[in-house]
Amino acid sequence: MLGPAISGTERTPDLMAEAGLIYHTDWMHDDQPVPIRVNSGKLVSVPYSIELNDAPLFRQHYEGDYFAEICKAQFDQLYLEGAESGRVMCIALHPYLIGQPHRARYLDEVLGYIMSHDGVWQTTADDIAEYYIANYYDQSVAHAAQLNNAAA
Known part of the structure; x- marks a missing residue:
């Protein structure tokens, strides 16, 4: 999902994950997918x-x-x-x-x-998010946790 006029709030990722969505494209920050921390479920930022x-x-x-x-x-x-x-x-x-x-x-x-x-x-954002979740999501979340623990 790309929010209307790219207008999400800080609550948007949690609301999306709660609704069963697995990705959004509102953050134009990289050329690789990244996990987004949400209260429940899994959500990925797919590059836009x-x-x-x-x-x-x-x-x-x-x-x-x-x-x-x-x-x-x-x-x-x-x-x-x-x-x-x-x-x-x-x-x-x-x-x-x-x-x-x-x-x-x-x-x-x-x-x-x-x-x-x-x-x-040649694929879709849906396929990218599904592939990322199946193959890299948990590994990326664990790596981020290690970095957070090392910085603390």
């Missing part, structure tokens, strides 16, 4: 990118060619870093913007470029 969001870019009068350029540059860096540990590249799209006839080819160009590389997992 405002930089690769077509809405602010196109509203600031950038166009499709620039969008394609920065998406490819972002991918190249994350792909390089991802050789060590997986990365998430979120491209936030709005069909009423990127779907315009004069822009659609740029999205096709970006996706073709990305998918031409080996080992790319």
Whole structure:
């Protein structure tokens, strides 16, 4: 879930976990998922990118060619870093913007470029959160607890 206008409060994560949600995308802080401490359940912050969001870019009068350029540059860096540990590249799209006839080819160009590389997992935030919870959540929470104990 991405809150309306990214407007969550400090209670939002707990309310989301209580409602059975497993992730949110309101915190634009990293390129890897991280666990969020909640009172009950498990909640993950799945990376979201405002930089690769077509809405602010196109509203600031950038166009499709620039969008394609920065998406490819972002991918190249994350792909390089991802050789060590997986990365998430979120491209936030709005069909009423990127779907315009004069822009659609740029999205096709970006996706073709990305998918031409080996080992790319084209997926959804749901799948990322489920995979993270199944494979890394508990380990990450334990590591954070160790760090907190060491700092105390």
